[in-house]
Every structure is written in structure tokens, then in C-alpha cells.
Amino acid sequence: MAAGDFVIEKRKGVGMFQIPLVFFAPRRLFERVENVTGYGGTLLVLLTALTLVGYATIETGLIDRAVQQRSAKRQIELERQFEDVVKRSDLIKALEEDRKQCEFERLATRLGKLVATPLSALASVLLISASLYGAVALGGRKPEWHTLMTIAVFASFVDVLGSVIRLVLMVRHSTLEVDTSAALLARLIPADQVGPPGTLTAIESLLSGIDPFRIWFWLVVLVGVTATAQLSKWRARIFCFMLWMMSSIGYIGLAFAMSPGRGMPGSA
Numbered sequence: 001m002a003a004g005d006f007v008i009e010k011r012k013g014v015g016m017f018q019i020p021l022v023f024f025a026p027r028r029l030f031e032r033v034e035n036v037t038g039y040g041g042t043l044l045v046l047l048t049a050l051t052l053v054g055y056a057t058i059e060t061g062l063i064d065r066a067v068q069q070r071s072a073k074r075q076i077e078l079e080r081q082f083e084d085v086v087k088r089s090d091l092i093k094a095l096e097e098d099r100k101q102c103e104f105e106r107l108a109t110r111l112g113k114l115v116a117t118p119l120s121a122l123a124s125v126l127l128i129s130a131s132l133y134g135a136v137a138l139g140g141r142k143p144e145w146h147t148l149m150t151i152a153v154f155a156s157f158v159d160v161l162g163s164v165i166r167l168v169l170m171v172r173h174s175t176l177e178v179d180t181s182a183a184l185l186a187r188l189i190p191a192d193q194v195g196p197p198g199t200l201t202a203i204e205s206l207l208s209g210i211d212p213f214r215i216w217f218w219l220v221v222l223v224g225v226t227a228t229a230q231l232s233k234w235r236a237r238i239f240c241f242m243l244w245m246m247s248s249i250g251y252i253g254l255a256f257a258m259s260p261g262r263g264m265p266g267s268a
Contacts, residue, residue: 135235
């Protein structure tokens with residue numbers, strides 16, 4: 001090599017074969033990231049994996065079982081309502097409407113697992129990347145869109161792992177009602193020792209925002225934006241914490257809205 005010559009070290013880039021590094025060595029993974037469109041194959045693997053988890057959930061038969069159980073409860077209630085009615089045609093009509101509702105619930109739940117989950121993951125990747133892009137720009141540095149997309153795509157495999165573990169728990173306990181958040185702790189509290197009606201529901205909803213897989217996800221994002229020098233450490237910590245809090249509030253609101261005993265403490 002002639003005097004004065006120098007070598008520019010080129011990073012190897014990342015692809016689907018580096019996915020395991022997300023779980024074991026995220027910093028080493030993101031130190032390889034370049035601002036190029038090399039995340040397409042990895043994104044396809046992500047969406048395919050979530051679709052396969054949804055398909056496996058359907059194949060377990062747990063969705064059909066849950067819908068049938070809800071339908072059976074509704075039918076018992078209908079029979080109680082119409083037991084004194086002379087014209088049984090009203091009951092037959094109500095049961096037929098319930099059967100149609102049962103079929104709709106089954107179809108909607110299946111589509112949710114197969115289509116809505118992968119699409120929501122894609123929307124999440126785009127939204128997080130856009131949020132990080134804005135944070136980097138506000139911090140005075142040049143944001144690299146492809147780098148931020150790569151970080152969001154790879155970090156989302158933590159959610160895939162969470163979905164697989166929840167599926168295993170569903171099969172193990174034969175129920176769709178599986179939770180990996182801290183809301184499980186609320187179930188250890190006796191209902192008669194938490195005060196006014198609705199208090200236990202509120203506590204469980206608040207704890208639902210603390211999920212180890214979501215925390216792990218944002219820690220991976222934090223490592224990604226610092227390893228690629230998109231954000232300084234203190235800015236990255238603050239911004240990732242804010243995004244985690246915002247997403248947790250969304251999960252808390254969703255859990256509260258879907259809880260069977262929803263209601264604020266003290267409400268009737």
C-alpha cells in the first residue's frame with residue numbers, strides 16, 4: 001500500500017440472518033446497520049412470522065371454543081327471558097340472530113389474527129420510525145430513515161417472541177385469556193379487600209401497561225438509536241421512555257375498555 005493511502009472500513013450490513021442477535025447481542029447487531037434499504041427481507045419475515053402465529057392460534061380451535069362459550073351463555077340468558085312467552089317464535093328468532101352473531105365473531109376474530117395483527121405491526125414500525133425521525137431531527141442531527149426503519153423492524157421480533165410464548169400458554173391452559181403483563185399480580189388480590197366496586201378492575205388495567213416484552217422492545221430500540229449514533233444516550237433514554245409511557249397508556253385504556261367489570265372505582 002502506498003504511503004498516504006487509507007482504508008475505509010465498511011460495515012457488513014444486516015439482514016434476516018442477523019435476527020437472533022436482537023435477543024443476544026443487540027448492540028453488535030445495530031453497529032452493523034447502514035443507511036440503506038436492506039430491511040425489506042427482514043420485514044417480510046416479521047410479517048410472515050406474525051401471520052403464522054395467528055394461523056396457529058386459529059388451528060388450535062381456541063377461537064371457536066371461546067365464541068361457542070359466549071354464545072352458550074347468551075342462549076341461556078335468552079331462554080330465561082322468553083320462558084314465559086307463549087309464542088316461541090320470538091325465542092327462535094332471537095336464537096337465530098345469536099347464531100349469526102356467533103358466526104360473525106368467529107370470522108372477525110380469525111381475520112384479526114391473520115390480517116389485523118401483521119398490519120398493526122407494520123403500522124407500528126412505520127409510526128415508531130417516523131417518531132424517531134422527528135426526535136433525531138429536533139436533536140440537531142441528520143436522521144437516517146432506513147437506519148431507523150431497520151431498528152424498528154428488528155426490535156419488533158421481541159413482540160414475535162412474546163406472541164409465540166403467549167400462544168404456548170394458550171395451548172397449555174386451553175384459553176385465549178392469556179396475559180404476560182403485571183396485571184396477573186392484581187388477580188392475587190382478594191376482590192373483597194380492594195375497596196369500592198371497580199377498584200380491582202382499575203388496578204388490573206393499570207398494571208396491564210407493564211409488560212416485560214414491551215419493556216424489552218423499547219430497550220432494544222434504545223440500544224439501536226444509540227449504537228447508530230442517531231441520538232445521544234440521554235436523549236434516547238428520555239424519548240424511548242416517553243414512547244413506552246404513551247404505548248402503555250394505550251394498552252391500559254384498551255384493557256380497561258375490554259374488562260368485563262369495567263368501571264371507575266366508586267362507580268355503580
